[in-house]
Amino acid sequence: MTTNSSPKHGSEHRGMTEHFTHGTLTTNGLLTHYLEAGEPGAPLVVLLHEGAFGASAVGSWAHVIPVLAERYHVIAPDLYGYGSSSKMIQFDVPPYEFRLRQVAALLDALGLGATRAHVIGNSFGGAMALRATTLDWFSWRLNSVVSFGGTGGPYRAAAGLDRLGRFDGTVEDMEDLVRFANGEFDGFAEQVAVRMEGATAGNYRSVMAPLMPAPFAAAPPADPYPEMLADTTVPLVAIAGKDDPFVEPGWAEKIAVHAPLGRALLIDGGHSPNVADPVGTAQLILDVLRENEDLLATQAESRNKGKA
Numbered sequence: 495m496t497t498n499s500s501p502k503h504g505s506e507h508r509g510m511t512e513h514f515t516h517g518t519l520t521t522n523g524l525l526t527h528y529l530e531a532g533e534p535g536a537p538l539v540v541l542l543h544e545g546a547f548g549a550s551a552v553g554s555w556a557h558v559i560p561v562l563a564e565r566y567h568v569i570a571p572d573l574y575g576y577g578s579s580s581k582m583i584q585f586d587v588p589p590y591e592f593r594l595r596q597v598a599a600l601l602d603a604l605g606l607g608a609t610r611a612h613v614i615g616n617s618f619g620g621a622m623a624l625r626a627t628t629l630d631w632f633s634w635r636l637n638s639v640v641s642f643g644g645t646g647g648p649y650r651a652a653a654g655l656d657r658l659g660r661f662d663g664t665v666e667d668m669e670d671l672v673r674f675a676n677g678e679f680d681g682f683a684e685q686v687a688v689r690m691e692g693a694t695a696g697n698y699r700s701v702m703a704p705l706m707p708a709p710f711a712a713a714p715p716a717d718p719y720p721e722m723l724a725d726t727t728v729p730l731v732a733i734a735g736k737d738d739p740f741v742e743p744g745w746a747e748k749i750a751v752h753a754p755l756g757r758a759l760l761i762d763g764g765h766s767p768n769v770a771d772p773v774g775t776a777q778l779i780l781d782v783l784r785e786n787e788d789l790l791a792t793q794a795e796s797r798n799k800g801k802a
Contacts, residue, residue, distance in 0.1 A: 513560040521599050527578035528571040532563035538611040541570035542619025547661040547701055548689030550577030557772035571600055575700030577692055583700050590625040594632050610637040612783055616766050620644020627726040638729040638786035643738055643765045645745050654740030679770040723752035729786040730756040735763040
């Protein structure tokens with residue numbers, strides 16, 4: 495295992511001022527690039543980006559991180575297949591699982607393996623966060639999970655799946671993808687530029703490979719999700735945008751109802767409020783995490799009273 499960190503606090507990169515450091519970690523020959531901000535020792539937040547063409551931690555979270563870092567220690571990796579991390583996928587496990595193992599290895603290498611985290615994701619990253627609650631080998635790492643627009647699998651809209659399955663490599667098509675997800679917003683051109691930088695041949699193949707047909711007739715394995723969320727023990731928050739074209743209306747309630755500590759929120763906007771309204775989204779995250787932390791404190795107090 496090798497690690498490297500390069501500070502870029504307040505530096506200019508891709509036309510934006512960055513308030514985080516860049517680090518890299520290599521395990522088993524695979525590279526993970528990650529962003530880090532905030533004070534070590536502060537409560538830990540892990541941010542997971544979405545999974546469309548050109549996605550990355552910078553593209554999803556660059557303008558959210560500075561607000562969160564005032565209170566939290568923030569880690570935001572480029573997932574395998576994206577950004578500056580290795581362009582690889584694994585076909586014999588669900589797409590969430592091998593990337594959650596990537597996140598776990600990163601936290602362990604950073605000395606944060608014993609630190610419970612609030613895991614927050616958008617779209618595919620949100621689905622990863624929800625699925626993390628169902629995996630025994632990861633769930634013990636969690637304080638809470640928050641998903642913006644990520645269902646964990648079900649309740650995805652056909653038109654959204656179709657749009658996610660094609661990209662012709664042009665700026666115009668990337669503009670169409672970003673516009674489809676969130677409409678027009680301040681920072682639209684910056685978002686397109688960052689995504690075009692990340693939309694490499696390796697990224698394209700990583701996104702498209704799971705969609706490749708195979709000449710073998712096989713029923714998909716049984717998946718007890720989302721009913722299996724009934725066994726979760728941490729706060730779970732599903733946040734839906736009123737104008738999100740990628741998911742079915744009401745998906746957040748259908749997910750949250752299964753979790754003992756689940757709740758659903760409906761907000762203005764499209765699929766990625768962290769991109770279209772990063773400051774407002776950062777404030778919402780702070781409010782949600784305060785509620786989650788209050789709930790965890792109440793639980794701990796009840797357990798202590800039960801032991802008395």
